[in-house]
Amino acid sequence: MSRPQSRPVSRPAIAAVWASASKGSRILVILFGLHLVVKALLFTQVGDIPVCCDQVSYDDGAKALSNLVRDLAGGGPLHLAELQRNLVGGGWFTPGSSIMLTPLYLVDPDAGTTAVRAYLGIFSTLLLLFTALRVRAVLGDLYAAILLVIPGLIPMYLLFSYSAWGDLVAGLFCTILLMELITLMRTLVAGAAPTWQSGARFGVAAIAAVYARSSTSLLVVGMGLVLGLTALLLLRGRVRIQAVLSFTLAGITFLAILAPWSVFASRTMDARVLTTTTVPIVLANTFGDRDRVCFSPCDPVQDPGSIRGNIWFPPMQYSREVARATGESEVLVEKQMWTYTRPSVSAQSFTHDVIGNFWRYAGVPASFVRLLTPDQADGGFLSWTIVIGTYLGWGILFLGGGALLLTVVRRSTDHQVISLVTTLALGSLFTQPFVHVGTGRYWTTAAPLLAVALGLLVVLVDARRTNPRFSGGSATMSPPISPDTSAVPESVVNRWLTVAQAVLAAATLLTVAAVLVLGLT
Amino acid sequence: MAPKSPARRLKRWVIVALWVLAGVLVALSPTFGRAEPSGEYRPPLPPDALTNGCYPLPEGVTFDFPYQVRSDGDLGGLRILVVQYDLIDQDEAVEAVTESFLRAGFAETPLAASAPGRDDARRFEFAKGSISVTGSAIPLVPLKDDQLVRGTLRLALPVVERQSDAAVCSDATSTKRFTQDGDQGGAP
Numbered sequence: 223m224s225r226p227q228s229r230p231v232s233r234p235a236i237a238a239v240w241a242s243a244s245k246g247s248r249i250l251v252i253l254f255g256l257h258l259v260v261k262a263l264l265f266t267q268v269g270d271i272p273v274c275c276d277q278v279s280y281d282d283g284a285k286a287l288s289n290l291v292r293d294l295a296g297g298g299p300l301h302l303a304e305l306q307r308n309l310v311g312g313g314w315f316t317p318g319s320s321i322m323l324t325p326l327y328l329v330d331p332d333a334g335t336t337a338v339r340a341y342l343g344i345f346s347t348l349l350l351l352f353t354a355l356r357v358r359a360v361l362g363d364l365y366a367a368i369l370l371v372i373p374g375l376i377p378m379y380l381l382f383s384y385s386a387w388g389d390l391v392a393g394l395f396c397t398i399l400l401m402e403l404i405t406l407m408r409t410l411v412a413g414a415a416p417t418w419q420s421g422a423r424f425g426v427a428a429i430a431a432v433y434a435r436s437s438t439s440l441l442v443v444g445m446g447l448v449l450g451l452t453a454l455l456l457l458r459g460r461v462r463i464q465a466v467l468s469f470t471l472a473g474i475t476f477l478a479i480l481a482p483w484s485v486f487a488s489r490t491m492d493a494r495v496l497t498t499t500t501v502p503i504v505l506a507n508t509f510g511d512r513d514r515v516c517f518s519p520c521d522p523v524q525d526p527g528s529i530r531g532n533i534w535f536p537p538m539q540y541s542r543e544v545a546r547a548t549g550e551s552e553v554l555v556e557k558q559m560w561t562y563t564r565p566s567v568s569a570q571s572f573t574h575d576v577i578g579n580f581w582r583y584a585g586v587p588a589s590f591v592r593l594l595t596p597d598q599a600d601g602g603f604l605s606w607t608i609v610i611g612t613y614l615g616w617g618i619l620f621l622g623g624g625a626l627l628l629t630v631v632r633r634s635t636d637h638q639v640i641s642l643v644t645t646l647a648l649g650s651l652f653t654q655p656f657v658h659v660g661t662g663r664y665w666t667t668a669a670p671l672l673a674v675a676l677g678l679l680v681v682l683v684d685a686r687r688t689n690p691r692f693s694g695g696s697a698t699m700s701p702p703i704s705p706d707t708s709a710v711p712e713s714v715v716n717r718w719l720t721v722a723q724a725v726l727a728a729a730t731l732l733t734v735a736a737v738l739v740l741g742l743t
Numbered sequence: 744m745a746p747k748s749p750a751r752r753l754k755r756w757v758i759v760a761l762w763v764l765a766g767v768l769v770a771l772s773p774t775f776g777r778a779e780p781s782g783e784y785r786p787p788l789p790p791d792a793l794t795n796g797c798y799p800l801p802e803g804v805t806f807d808f809p810y811q812v813r814s815d816g817d818l819g820g821l822r823i824l825v826v827q828y829d830l831i832d833q834d835e836a837v838e839a840v841t842e843s844f845l846r847a848g849f850a851e852t853p854l855a856a857s858a859p860g861r862d863d864a865r866r867f868e869f870a871k872g873s874i875s876v877t878g879s880a881i882p883l884v885p886l887k888d889d890q891l892v893r894g895t896l897r898l899a900l901p902v903v904e905r906q907s908d909a910a911v912c913s914d915a916t917s918t919k920r921f922t923q924d925g926d927q928g929g930a931p
Binding site: 276278279281282283284285286288289291292293295296298304307308311312325327328329330331332516517518521522524529530539540542543544546547548550554555558561562565 | 780
């Protein structure tokens with residue numbers, strides 16, 4: 223791209239800004255514009271498709287939450303039963319998606335399908351923009367550009383961005399959290415103490431991810447542990463205390479925002495609920511012998527394809543029936559259902575199911591195309607474009623970015639830090655097939671993190687060339703603090719970062735090998 | 744403190760304006776009406792199959808121990824009802840079932856010595872006039888001490904017609920009549 227001639231006086235303000243912008247900024251603006259164009263085009267397909275499945279729950283939760291805000295603002299009586307039934311329900315989901323939709327229903331209580339879809343689309347695009355800006359500020363233009371292309375232009379990703387399933391939004395929050403983590407790690411590696419604000423920001427990003435989708439809990443907890451351990455290992459004296467206090471604030475922020483949900487859900491379910499109640503039922507339904515889940519086969523799924531026509535409702539109704547008969551909490555019943563089913567799980571059956579789950583997690587990224595664009599169900603041109611574009615984009619992202627899991631980076635401390643924390647983040651997301659039936663929308667959580675991984679690999683490959691294009695300048699951002707005040711010499715830090723990456727790569731290889739050997743024999 | 748740049752001041756004003764806007768919208772929200780959640784993802788639990796008035800037990804028999812019906816349907820001229828009992832053990836379950844039938848005027852029938860069945864099953868048989876009822880109680884395996892659901896009752900009963908046209912009688916999640924022999928909404 224050539225730099226236009228500068229005529230600042232006669233140009234309108236926007237053109238002047240454009241002229242003075244860096245090449246990287248201009249490319250990012252163009253990519254974001256492309257994202258908007260493709261996204262707007264896809265709105266014509268999904269705009270009037272009513273929300274289905276779990277989205278019904280999120281939608282109901284948002285309506286009930288908007289009524290709660292109304293009641294609080296108007297000083298009227300609170301409709302807690304409505305909130306319990308619609309927001310908590312069976313305790314399956316954290317309330318992030320409902321909170322996301324609440325402002326819409328607050329302003330327009332009767333908002334229809336098109337308004338809901340448009341609102342979700344605008345929200346997700348603003349969040350993608352914010353994420354890209356954070357990625358750019360922490361890692362540089364190249365990483366942000368990759369994020370805006372894959373997943374930012376992957377057709378199914380854009381279709382999902384009009385849905386209320388929290389997976390995609392959770393992935394963006396995880397990416398924002400990752401940027402906070404990298405910033406904090408840079409501070410720690412440089413031997414400095416993080417500020418209060420950065421601790422609080424970390425806590426907010428962490429709880430946002432968990433609220434959007436509780437499947438990010440492991441990632442969030444893992445990142446917190448990495449931070450705490452790093453601070454204890456690298457820092458000494460007063461700086462260490464400051465760091466610990468800052469991370470304590472992160473934890474307090476996280477818990478303070480989680481608490482209202484946990485308390486309300488626990489009271490509703492008459493059991494201790496931290497995030498959701500689903501783990502036992504999910505494990506039983508995913509890995510157990512289906513003939514034992516309800517201490518017998520569960521009831522057949524009623525009206526497959528209807529709102530409640532899925533494998534999760536019969537076990538839930540069963541647990542409610544036992545709870546009604548015995549006076550115990552349905553959550554306790556669900557735990558016992560898993561306990562009863564567990565002996566039917568063998569190493570072979572478990573790993574076999576894991577392989578199936580992983581395939582559905584990563585191998586069928588366009589499986590929701592009919593659900594989101596029923597008008598294209600006959601397999602027309604647009605439908606094929608969506609499917610092929612999705613497989614192409616996701617394929618590059620998954621194989622390219624996923625390669626970081628097996629890569630040990632030694633180039634610089636900063637690259638090592640990015641590699642380590644991104645690997646950890648991806649690894650913790652990829653544990654999902656080990657606990658949950660896979661589906662073709664979970665990949666949207668991992669997608670933006672894979673974009674960061676891909677960015678790092680592009681930088682590393684590029685740096686080996688004689689004339690690297692991306693290894694400096696605004697394409698990649700180096701840490702603002704030079705690592706010379708650390709209590710631990712940089713060479714030692716490097717060594718441990720190398721060891722940690724090698725251990726993770728070995729663990730990944732071993733896990734994959736073990737699952738394949740056990741599951742396919 | 745260093746003076747703030749115009750861009751920062753603008754950003755601050757935008758943030759303040761957004762908060763004010765949010766506050767105004769919240770304050771006005773009660774005047775916009777109420778949203779109506781569907782509650783479809785948390786439907787009310789349908790009534791139990793034996794108390795919903797659709798396919799009652801014979802002669803007004805009622806169970807007064809904790810149970811849930813797992814399936815109900817007609818097979819070979821008999822009504823086969825599968826019920827799980829909770830909180831009590833096999834002996835107590837048999838006792839409770841026996842009591843229920845005796846209370847309704849049934850009498851216990853002596854069991855044939857060589858009846859087929861599982862070793863751990865306890866069988867029972869009741870009769871009242873021409874009506875006869877057979878069944879068994881089988882504990883779940885494994886059976887942990889704190890396990891709520893403890894065993895299964897299988898009852899062979901006389902076939903009963905649907906007693907009501909209420910909507911609930913067409914709801915298989917309530918009647919537990921899932922098979923073609925059962926009733927999912929058609930005429931009995």
